[in-house]
Amino acid sequence: MTNDLSELNVPYRLLLGPGPSLVHPRVYRAMTAPVIGYLDPVFIQLLDDTQRPLRTVFRTENDFTMAISGTGTAGMEAAIYNVVEPGDTVVVCQNGYFAVRMADMVRRCGGEVVLVEADWGKLIEPERVEAALKDAGRVKVVAIVHGETSTGVLQPLEEISRIAHEHGALLLADAVTSLAGCELRIDDWGIDVCYSGTQKCLSAPPGMAPLTMSAQAMEAVAKRSEPVRSWYVDVSMLQNYWGGGNARAYHHTPPMTMLYALREGLRIVLEEGLETRIVRHLRNARAFWTGVEAMGLTLHVEEKHRLTPLTTVRVPEGIDEMALRQGLLLEHNIEIGRGFGNLEGQVWRIGLMGYGSSEENVFALLYALETQLAKQKFGRDRGAGVAAAARAFAAD
Amino acid sequence: MTNDLSELNVPYRLLLGPGPSLVHPRVYRAMTAPVIGYLDPVFIQLLDDTQRPLRTVFRTENDFTMAISGTGTAGMEAAIYNVVEPGDTVVVCQNGYFAVRMADMVRRCGGEVVLVEADWGKLIEPERVEAALKDAGRVKVVAIVHGETSTGVLQPLEEISRIAHEHGALLLADAVTSLAGCELRIDDWGIDVCYSGTQKCLSAPPGMAPLTMSAQAMEAVAKRSEPVRSWYVDVSMLQNYWGGGNARAYHHTPPMTMLYALREGLRIVLEEGLETRIVRHLRNARAFWTGVEAMGLTLHVEEKHRLTPLTTVRVPEGIDEMALRQGLLLEHNIEIGRGFGNLEGQVWRIGLMGYGSSEENVFALLYALETQLAKQKFGRDRGAGVAAAARAFAAD
Numbered sequence: 001m002t003n004d005l006s007e008l009n010v011p012y013r014l015l016l017g018p019g020p021s022l023v024h025p026r027v028y029r030a031m032t033a034p035v036i037g038y039l040d041p042v043f044i045q046l047l048d049d050t051q052r053p054l055r056t057v058f059r060t061e062n063d064f065t066m067a068i069s070g071t072g073t074a075g076m077e078a079a080i081y082n083v084v085e086p087g088d089t090v091v092v093c094q095n096g097y098f099a100v101r102m103a104d105m106v107r108r109c110g111g112e113v114v115l116v117e118a119d120w121g122k123l124i125e126p127e128r129v130e131a132a133l134k135d136a137g138r139v140k141v142v143a144i145v146h147g148e149t150s151t152g153v154l155q156p157l158e159e160i161s162r163i164a165h166e167h168g169a170l171l172l173a174d175a176v177t178s179l180a181g182c183e184l185r186i187d188d189w190g191i192d193v194c195y196s197g198t199q200k201c202l203s204a205p206p207g208m209a210p211l212t213m214s215a216q217a218m219e220a221v222a223k224r225s226e227p228v229r230s231w232y233v234d235v236s237m238l239q240n241y242w243g244g245g246n247a248r249a250y251h252h253t254p255p256m257t258m259l260y261a262l263r264e265g266l267r268i269v270l271e272e273g274l275e276t277r278i279v280r281h282l283r284n285a286r287a288f289w290t291g292v293e294a295m296g297l298t299l300h301v302e303e304k305h306r307l308t309p310l311t312t313v314r315v316p317e318g319i320d321e322m323a324l325r326q327g328l329l330l331e332h333n334i335e336i337g338r339g340f341g342n343l344e345g346q347v348w349r350i351g352l353m354g355y356g357s358s359e360e361n362v363f364a365l366l367y368a369l370e371t372q373l374a375k376q377k378f379g380r381d382r383g384a385g386v387a388a389a390a391r392a393f394a395a396d
Numbered sequence: 397m398t399n400d401l402s403e404l405n406v407p408y409r410l411l412l413g414p415g416p417s418l419v420h421p422r423v424y425r426a427m428t429a430p431v432i433g434y435l436d437p438v439f440i441q442l443l444d445d446t447q448r449p450l451r452t453v454f455r456t457e458n459d460f461t462m463a464i465s466g467t468g469t470a471g472m473e474a475a476i477y478n479v480v481e482p483g484d485t486v487v488v489c490q491n492g493y494f495a496v497r498m499a500d501m502v503r504r505c506g507g508e509v510v511l512v513e514a515d516w517g518k519l520i521e522p523e524r525v526e527a528a529l530k531d532a533g534r535v536k537v538v539a540i541v542h543g544e545t546s547t548g549v550l551q552p553l554e555e556i557s558r559i560a561h562e563h564g565a566l567l568l569a570d571a572v573t574s575l576a577g578c579e580l581r582i583d584d585w586g587i588d589v590c591y592s593g594t595q596k597c598l599s600a601p602p603g604m605a606p607l608t609m610s611a612q613a614m615e616a617v618a619k620r621s622e623p624v625r626s627w628y629v630d631v632s633m634l635q636n637y638w639g640g641g642n643a644r645a646y647h648h649t650p651p652m653t654m655l656y657a658l659r660e661g662l663r664i665v666l667e668e669g670l671e672t673r674i675v676r677h678l679r680n681a682r683a684f685w686t687g688v689e690a691m692g693l694t695l696h697v698e699e700k701h702r703l704t705p706l707t708t709v710r711v712p713e714g715i716d717e718m719a720l721r722q723g724l725l726l727e728h729n730i731e732i733g734r735g736f737g738n739l740e741g742q743v744w745r746i747g748l749m750g751y752g753s754s755e756e757n758v759f760a761l762l763y764a765l766e767t768q769l770a771k772q773k774f775g776r777d778r779g780a781g782v783a784a785a786a787r788a789f790a791a792d
Contacts, residue, residue: 005449005663008656010429011438020649023431031427031653033406035419035601037731042407053401069603070466070628073648077628105627199649205431207465207603207651229625231501232466232473250736252469253416253595255603257427258651260404267401335433340646 013329015356016365017337018149018310018349019177020199020206022356023261027204030264035256038241039248043256047242050259053266057179057202057274058194058212060186066242067262068209068233069254072176072197075209077105078233079172079195080143083217085226086110088140091132091169093124093160097150097341098174102143109229114139120151120342121300121312126159133167140220141170141193147178149200150341152301152312152349154182161190170217176200179210180269181281181309181353192217198258201281201309203354204265207258211235265354281308284357287392288350291366294388295373296380300347309357312339312347316378321345324372332368362389409725411752412761413733414545414706414745415573416595416602418752419657423600426660431652434637435644439652443638446655449662453575453670454590454608456582462638463658464605464629465650468572468593471605473501474629475568475591476539479613481622482506484536487528487565489520489556493546493737494570498539505625510535516547516738517696517708522555529563536616537566537589543574545596546737548697548708548745550578557586566613572596575606576665577677577705577749588613594654597677597705599750600661603654607631661750677704680753683788684746687762690784691769692776696743705753708735708743712774717741720768728764758785 015022036043047066055065068078080102084090088111092103095118103113114136116128124144133139142164147154157173164171170192178184181201186194192214199206213221213235221228221236228234232252240249269277285308289299292313300312315321321338325348328334337349352361366385373379411418432439443462451461464474476498480486484507488499491514499509510532512524520540529535538560543550553569560567566588574580577597582590588610595602609617609631617624617632624630628648636645665673681704685695688709696708711717717734721744724730733745748757762781769775 005445005659005666008426008429008442008660008663010432010442010656012430013432013436015431015433017433020431020433020652028428028430030404032424033404034408034424035411035416035595036406036409037411037413037416040409040725040731046404046406049401070470071648071651074466074470074628077626101627104623108623108625108627197649199431205651205653206649207654227500227504229504230473230628231497231504232470232626232628252467253593253602255467255601255651255654256416257601257653257657258603260406261653263401264404267404270401329436335436337433 012333014334014361014364016351016361017335018351019353021203021351021353023205024203024265024268024355026268027261027264030260031257033260038253044248046259046263050263050266051242053270054210057266057269058186059184059188060212062186062212062214063243064218064235064239065212066238068211069252070209071206072209074233075195075197075211076102076174077230078209078211078235079193080105081109081228081230081233082221082235083141083170083172083193084109084111085224088112089114089136089138090141090143091116091129091136091139093129093142093144095122095124095151095153096120096145096148098145098148100341121153123153123155123305124160126163129160130163133163133169139167139169141172143172145174146184147175147182147307147310149177149310150343152307152310153305154178154307157191158189165190170220177307177310180274180277182307183278186212198262198265201354202262202265203268204261207255208262281352281357283396284352284359284362285311286396287389288352288362288366290392291362291385291389295370295385309351309353311350312343313350314347315345319376319378321348324376327372327375328368334365334368359393408729410730410757410760412747412757413731414747415749417599417747417749419601420599420661420664420751422664423657423660426656427653429656434649440644442655442659446659446662447638449666450606453662453665454582455580455584456608458582458608458610459639460614460631460635461608462634464607465648466605467602468605470629471591471593471607472498472570473626474605474607474631475589476501477505477624477626477629478617478631479537479566479568479589480505480507481620484508485510485532485534487512487525487532487535487538489525489538489540491518491520491547491549492516492541492544494541494544496737517549519549519551519701522559525556526559529559529565535563535565537568539568541570542580543571543578543703543706545573545706547739548703548706549701550574550703553587554585561586566616573703573706576670576673578703579674582608594658594661597750598658598661599664600657603651604658677748677753679792680748680755680758681707682792683785684748684758684762686788687758687781687785691766691781705747705749707746708739709746710743711741715772715774717744720772723768723771724764730761730764755789
């Protein structure tokens with residue numbers, strides 16, 4: 001048997017793309033804690049330990065608040081598959097890639113999709129949702145993305161939640177990029193199903209997907225006439241393990257190491273304070289926005305609707321966007337993301353998330369962007385971006 | 397905001413249950429490598445790097461050989477969901493818990509289940525499979541468990557594979573506990589779909605599920621008339637990322653840290669050599685079997701059908717099995733598993749898997765078992781178990 005596998009050798013990258021984001025050093029350390037059994041009393045305690053801060057971060061009292069053993073997409077699958085069954089009508093608000101994915105999942109559950117569409121980079125207007133609900137007859141779920149990672153839009157949810165509930169529908173929201181980086185209030189806003197991922201503003205590696213479901217959503221699960229189409233993410237079985245008191249029913253072996261990472265990530269959020277963390281994301285994003293605009297670049301989303309952890313910057317006419325990203329990665333060790341779907345080739349996606357959202361990273365990134373743009377003969381005065389960001393921080 | 401989360405403090409346990417098994421120290425170290433982006437050229441190289449040794453360990457040339465971003469159950473879901481669609485008939489060979497789960501998943505895919513049953517602890521006889529195939533009409537898949545973690549049976553697959561193929565069916569096998577611990581030959585035995593987990597004989601934490609599919613299985617996926625019912629584990633999309641050459645299509649953000657762990661686990665297997673590793677599992681299991689029998693305990697499975705990484709020991713009459721497990725955990729820091737399903741309360745499940753399968757652990761466990769049994773007034777001469785194991789090793 002030949003062994004051609006060399007020693008694992010992974011470079012450090014400053015991860016300022018759409019995710020995974022920079023992992024907090026304490027989270028790496030937490031992951032070296034020994035793996036123990038899924039019924040070990042210590043592990044059961046850690047499960048309980050993790051549910052409490054998850055409720056805090058989601059701002060919810062929902063009893064069913066846990067983490068799915070997969071990445072954010074598994075969280076989306078858990079959210080949709082548990083509440084949708086064949087014949088259900090779901091209004092999917094589609095103004096970006098992740099809502100396209102939602103619609104695909106609804107169809108795989110046998111649900112009927114009613115689309116409410118908007119341009120990629122614009123908001124979903126509540127009136128359009130209301131009109132769709134009036135037209136569609138009985139609607140089980142309204143599905144929407146809170147922080148659209150593909151477009152950089154932060155979608156207000158309160159009004160749409162009110163409308164959904166008036167029509168007897170559950171509100172399901174994707175908070176993969178917004179949780180612990182933006183204001184998100186599950187109970188106050190009446191969100192019935194909400195999921196996220198560990199690899200964005202929680203500063204842990206990808207591998208678990210926080211999920212919370214309201215009593216109404218759990219009632220809908222209990223009333224299903226068919227089993228959930230996925231076994232792996234069936235919450236009626238998962239709750240017997242996560243919420244099982246002393247009698248924990250085996251469902252699957254959870255990824256202990258990822259739970260340790262999530263727990264440490266949550267601990268760091270609580271130490272900083274959720275409000276402080278949200279303000280930090282806003283402050284760093286604003287300075288970054290000021291800096292890129294001073295460099296002559298344009299932002300894709302109107303300021304009042306911008307997602308602070310993820311910014312979409314328009315690719316200027318004549319710029320080779322891939323060459324710029326390659327230059328950032330190979331010469332500055334900085335990763336940013338490309339646009340995709342309807343925005344392919346049109347934007348860069350830049351993340352200032354969790355541990356990665358810092359004043360220092362704003363300057364590192366602006367300097368590197370300016371350097372790469374200058375190579376392509378784009379830009380005004382050198383230093384315009386970093387200077388503008390410095391003034392923005394000073395004025396803030 | 398209150399922060400009542402204490403520092404993560406996880407005790408070391410000698411994990412000798414059905415899994416998770418002991419993680420190799422080098423795997424813990426690999427997991428501290430920095431998380432990088434899923435399109436980073438270094439990460440793409442690591443994906444390719446991991447597929448090669450996976451093929452070696454599975455003993456296959458299958459092009460589609462990768463790892464699902466979830467635990468072993470997600471691997472089962474990927475295996476079944478991709479090849480089964482509504483109306484398909486699946487013969488499920490059911491002689492333990494994991495085949496019960498398989499049948500449940502087949503039904504959630506809209507498939508019809510034909511059961512071939514045997515007692516928990518006995519083999520599935522090929523003639524019974526043949527009879528079922530003759531009766532059932534067109535069968536798409538025969539599903540079977542190679543190493544049944546709930547019973548401790550190692551199921552021979554060659555004959556059943558031949559029969560399945562004669563009837564135009566695919567063979568799907570669960571190798572969660574057998575991969576890298578028992579002989580398993582995907583290509584020689586004609587297994588079309590096979591999955592495993594990282595947390596058994598690969599000595600990594602739970603979190604990824606190796607999966608391999610033959611060209612025939614991939615053809616069945618390509619010919620589907622309906623999309624796979626799970627989006628998360630849809631291999632037609634996953635292969636565009638894992639096997640996409642330079643053009644990698646985004647599907648979901650994979651758990652980088654878990655991939656590092658899997659890669660390091662595979663590296664360790666290749667260093668030891670697969671054959672040497674399999675012999676080590678056999679040698680340690682045999683000595684353990686000799687030891688427990690010398691203590692007056694009975695093994696649940698006939699010797700020639702025993703799974704070496706996982707042994708089922710009968711709970712003697714009058715013994716409080718839970719008290720024994722609690723004593724092992726709290727007084728010796730050793731975890732073993734309870735029986736469940738049809739074997740609830742009847743057996744203990746003891747794993748000597750991967751890094752955990754060592755001479756030293758055999759003695760640690762036999763001594764601890766003897767000590768706990770003596771507390772419940774069971775046993776012959778003290779030291780009988782360890783002495784018998786020592787003689788067995790010497791004679792081997």
